[in-house]
Amino acid sequence: MIRLVGVTKSYTVGDQVVRVLKGIDLEVHKGEFVALMGPSGSGKSTLMHILGLLDQPDAGTYELNGQSVSVLTARELARLRNESIGFVFQNFHLIPRMSALRNVELPMVYRGVPRAKRRARAMELLERVGMKDRMHHLPNALSGGQRQRVAIARALANDPPLLLADEPTGALDQQTGAEILGILQDLNAAGRTIVVITHDPHVARAGQRILYMVDGEIVREEARDEHR
Numbered sequence: 001m002i003r004l005v006g007v008t009k010s011y012t013v014g015d016q017v018v019r020v021l022k023g024i025d026l027e028v029h030k031g032e033f034v035a036l037m038g039p040s041g042s043g044k045s046t047l048m049h050i051l052g053l054l055d056q057p058d059a060g061t062y063e064l065n066g067q068s069v070s071v072l073t074a075r076e077l078a079r080l081r082n083e084s085i086g087f088v089f090q091n092f093h094l095i096p097r098m099s100a101l102r103n104v105e106l107p108m109v110y111r112g113v114p115r116a117k118r119r120a121r122a123m124e125l126l127e128r129v130g131m132k133d134r135m136h137h138l139p140n141a142l143s144g145g146q147r148q149r150v151a152i153a154r155a156l157a158n159d160p161p162l163l164l165a166d167e168p169t170g171a172l173d174q175q176t177g178a179e180i181l182g183i184l185q186d187l188n189a190a191g192r193t194i195v196v197i198t199h200d201p202h203v204a205r206a207g208q209r210i211l212y213m214v215d216g217e218i219v220r221e222e223a224r225d226e227h228r
Contacts, residue, residue, distance in 0.1 A: 001032075001065055001161065002027065002051060002063075002193075003026070003063040004026040004027075004051075005060055005061045006023050006061070007021055007025075008022060008023055008059045008060055009050065009055070009057050009058055010058055019216060020046045020216055021046055021050075024043075024218060026047075028193060029193075031188070031191050031192075032209065033194045033209075034196070034209045034211060035196050035197075035198055035203065035204035035210045035211070036048070036195065036196065036210075036211050037197075037198060037199065037204050038212055038214055042213040043215075043217075044197045047213070048195070051195060053069060053081040053085065054081075064080070082107060083111070083160065084161060084162055085162050086155030086156055086158070086162070086164070087155055087165075087166075088151050088152055088155050088164070088165040088166070088168045089151065089167075089168075090168065090171050092150070092171075094139040094151060095139075096140060099136050100126060100139070100142065100153075101119070101122050101123065103154050104122035104125055104153045104154045104157055105122045105157070106154065107157040108121060108157050108158060118157075121157065122135075122157065125153035126150070128153070129149040129183060130149060131146060131149050144171055144173075145173075145176035145180065148168065148176075152168075152180070152183055156187075161193055162194075163187065163193065165195070166197045167198060167199065168196060170198075170199070170200075181206055184196070184206070185206055194207075205224060208223065209222065210222040
């Protein structure tokens with residue numbers, strides 16, 4: 001599903017060029033659950049932004065489902081991102097003035113899904129993540145765990161084959177984090193490909209593979225097939 005070869009990324013800070021990614025080679029197969037770990041500043045978030053088509057590398061190639069993304073226009077990238085990738089963030093990124101239901105509907109609005117169909121889909125997804133009784137509440141009336149459940153439902157709105165999660169349990173207590181991790185594991189068991197950034201070894205151990213990043217490079221890989 002994901003193939004990166006020689007991906008580099010640098011940023012200019014003042015008069016200095018900071019090399020953030022230094023030739024990343026990575027393959028993630030359909031249906032895998034891959035965890036990405038590393039200290040702050042190791043390049044994890046930059047790599048996640050590239051995987052999510054939110055940024056582009058300076059050099060190297062990125063293929064998503066066999067398609068080279070470097071040849072796509074900005075509009076084509078936006079469409080591919082909306083159709084193929086779901087995002088889950090540590091701080092949820094829900095729109096405060098919209099109910100849980102409307103937050104989940106939003107990606108389908110951008111895709112042009114008819115109102116009745118997207119409403120039914122959003123209700124189904126919220127029920128699936130245990131939010132049936134809270135779907136009409138605004139985000140500020142929900143707990144952190146409930147907001148993350150809404151965020152997961154929103155990420156699934158367009159039924160993307162790939163889910164990218166950046167510290168999905170980082171803002172939650174241990175029990176709530178375990179519940180969110182259970183949802184991600186269930187989604188993976190149903191065939192969804194998941195890549196998660198985490199500082200939590202317990203979350204990382206949920207994946208089949210753990211990749212360790214240091215100073216812009218993947219320095220080690222740990223296979224965890226036994227968790228299945």
